[in-house]
Amino acid sequence: MDSISCPFPFQQYPHVLLAHGGGGKLMQQLIEKMFTVAFGPKPATGLHDSTVLNLPTSKIAFTTDSFVVRPLFFPGGDIGTLAVNGTVNDLAMSGARPLYLSLGFILEEGLEMESLWRIVRSIKTTADAAGVKIVTGDTKVVDRGKGDGIYINTSGIGVIEHGLSIVPSSVKAGDVILINGDVGRHGIAVMASREGLDFETTIESDCAPLNDIVSLLIKAGIDVHCMRDLTRGGLASALNEIVQDVSRTIQVSEAAVPVREEVASACAIMGFDPLYVANEGRFIAFVPEDQSSRALEIMRRHPAGQGACRIGEVLADSRPVVTLTSYIGASRILDMISGQQLPRIC
Amino acid sequence: MDSISCPFPFQQYPHVLLAHGGGGKLMQQLIEKMFTVAFGPKPATGLHDSTVLNLPTSKIAFTTDSFVVRPLFFPGGDIGTLAVNGTVNDLAMSGARPLYLSLGFILEEGLEMESLWRIVRSIKTTADAAGVKIVTGDTKVVDRGKGDGIYINTSGIGVIEHGLSIVPSSVKAGDVILINGDVGRHGIAVMASREGLDFETTIESDCAPLNDIVSLLIKAGIDVHCMRDLTRGGLASALNEIVQDVSRTIQVSEAAVPVREEVASACAIMGFDPLYVANEGRFIAFVPEDQSSRALEIMRRHPAGQGACRIGEVLADSRPVVTLTSYIGASRILDMISGQQLPRIC
Numbered sequence: 288m289d290s291i292s293c294p295f296p297f298q299q300y301p302h303v304l305l306a307h308g309g310g311g312k313l314m315q316q317l318i319e320k321m322f323t324v325a326f327g328p329k330p331a332t333g334l335h336d337s338t339v340l341n342l343p344t345s346k347i348a349f350t351t352d353s354f355v356v357r358p359l360f361f362p363g364g365d366i367g368t369l370a371v372n373g374t375v376n377d378l379a380m381s382g383a384r385p386l387y388l389s390l391g392f393i394l395e396e397g398l399e400m401e402s403l404w405r406i407v408r409s410i411k412t413t414a415d416a417a418g419v420k421i422v423t424g425d426t427k428v429v430d431r432g433k434g435d436g437i438y439i440n441t442s443g444i445g446v447i448e449h450g451l452s453i454v455p456s457s458v459k460a461g462d463v464i465l466i467n468g469d470v471g472r473h474g475i476a477v478m479a480s481r482e483g484l485d486f487e488t489t490i491e492s493d494c495a496p497l498n499d500i501v502s503l504l505i506k507a508g509i510d511v512h513c514m515r516d517l518t519r520g521g522l523a524s525a526l527n528e529i530v531q532d533v534s535r536t537i538q539v540s541e542a543a544v545p546v547r548e549e550v551a552s553a554c555a556i557m558g559f560d561p562l563y564v565a566n567e568g569r570f571i572a573f574v575p576e577d578q579s580s581r582a583l584e585i586m587r588r589h590p591a592g593q594g595a596c597r598i599g600e601v602l603a604d605s606r607p608v609v610t611l612t613s614y615i616g617a618s619r620i621l622d623m624i625s626g627q628q629l630p631r632i633c
Numbered sequence: 634m635d636s637i638s639c640p641f642p643f644q645q646y647p648h649v650l651l652a653h654g655g656g657g658k659l660m661q662q663l664i665e666k667m668f669t670v671a672f673g674p675k676p677a678t679g680l681h682d683s684t685v686l687n688l689p690t691s692k693i694a695f696t697t698d699s700f701v702v703r704p705l706f707f708p709g710g711d712i713g714t715l716a717v718n719g720t721v722n723d724l725a726m727s728g729a730r731p732l733y734l735s736l737g738f739i740l741e742e743g744l745e746m747e748s749l750w751r752i753v754r755s756i757k758t759t760a761d762a763a764g765v766k767i768v769t770g771d772t773k774v775v776d777r778g779k780g781d782g783i784y785i786n787t788s789g790i791g792v793i794e795h796g797l798s799i800v801p802s803s804v805k806a807g808d809v810i811l812i813n814g815d816v817g818r819h820g821i822a823v824m825a826s827r828e829g830l831d832f833e834t835t836i837e838s839d840c841a842p843l844n845d846i847v848s849l850l851i852k853a854g855i856d857v858h859c860m861r862d863l864t865r866g867g868l869a870s871a872l873n874e875i876v877q878d879v880s881r882t883i884q885v886s887e888a889a890v891p892v893r894e895e896v897a898s899a900c901a902i903m904g905f906d907p908l909y910v911a912n913e914g915r916f917i918a919f920v921p922e923d924q925s926s927r928a929l930e931i932m933r934r935h936p937a938g939q940g941a942c943r944i945g946e947v948l949a950d951s952r953p954v955v956t957l958t959s960y961i962g963a964s965r966i967l968d969m970i971s972g973q974q975l976p977r978i979c
Binding site: 346432447 | 651
């Protein structure tokens, strides 16, 4: 699907106008000549206010996420890849098989139509890769200066086809915490791109769908207790959210958490701690100790889990804190971030 | 649920900060001390990336809508009431029983926390009235000058518990078109409020949930062929969208379309045609001629349908146009709006 295949009249309308969100002819043209070109033909029954779906089961997961990342395009992805993978991953973290996404655009008057088409293509490609369909959408346009090019909301529906209860309260003392790879790349990629920083090696976002690797774990019979993807606030915030619901101490070894050398250097230069930096293709899984080696093997065989490793465990101690054992063996509390380390990273 | 019942520290944080969307302590405080106060306690299993739901059936409707109305508060409603009723109504138009909504906030740095709380309460009250639950959410904050106070996305899931196929392609020649009341109030209410216009009578938005009146029609066995709510672009655009999918001529009588006197006057002053002005509690239903009187009776017994009436019919002619018979008996084509009559009305 290249630029040429889009019948939208880019020369006539090189930029988004307020009328493209007004419910009239221009909005209809945008939908028919751009969106339905990417996301599939108009249904034979006609476009309607909502989409009727027959699910394979009535036990579902439902989630929503808005994306306001700046800049819109960055090494390793763009706001479109984020918008799909972010919601796919939120569904996967409940052990659901993601099936359907909605797509809500808030466009700023003046956005280049070519940029919109690039993002639409990216959404389509990413959705295909993750095995999900965009089934319903909405477009609004706000006046120039009241947005930032484009904001995207995706909501998602997935089906739950197993008997596990993958939630914080299922975490038990003795559980082992696994991660599927190195941390900090997404946040640093976006920040470097935003600030125009040029490192020796271009750091690319780790943005990736996690539903496939998760389904392998579940299908293999791993008794996954909880999972969480490491987005805003990074690994440290995800662990802190979970300890609060679990009322157990989590112990993590700093040396065990993989950080690429170039990410560590960039963090040192910019004054960030990679444990707090956002990722978009990383998750932690809480699994019983006696299944952890097998779970790691499964993860490592998948492209999204080649760098998988064990980073810590859940203690019997009921204090809801995360302790970090440093390289030199000292232990300190790894707190939730109090302010905003990296704004508008997703 | 009044202001006093909210434990959020308004004095300490009178305005939204970037950190309220940063994934750290401040965001957690906002969620726990404001959002979960309104939308129900944190589940015993812990807050998670997506919400697991057991639906009563696996045939569902799914829809999404973003809301960017300006101003945020207007006579008869606010962005919160719109965000709930808009999505509830999109589900109802497919004949679905709306059950669950997601809620995505894009907040602008500097928004008054008291305004946010007022909107949150409004969402809660409106959701309760419509019988839907907010089950998952997301909050992002964009820098000052990159938003307009607040944008809201709601996506919704409803269940379909009947055998009708309520879609444009079900419309047949001979169908009668019913409307549930007068048109044009929402758009005029918002526009008058935005422009500071002071009419003799305050025109209030018609914003209302339509799921209940729709379910009465379906339960009574009315063979509803299609429905559509009359939002952006108004009655004229809704009719035009449908004729394109149906390939039949629709004939509407101008005199039959109810318009309140004050709305007609305001439209005359501002240069609008009420047939193109947005509504948020109005819909049209296509029903077989021989059931139309009974359908009207049912609608009129409901508070949302007291002004229900017949406005037109579907002809056997296969030209996909909407013709309007004027007060003096002349007939003209009622086209889809080409530009943007009223920007940011929803």
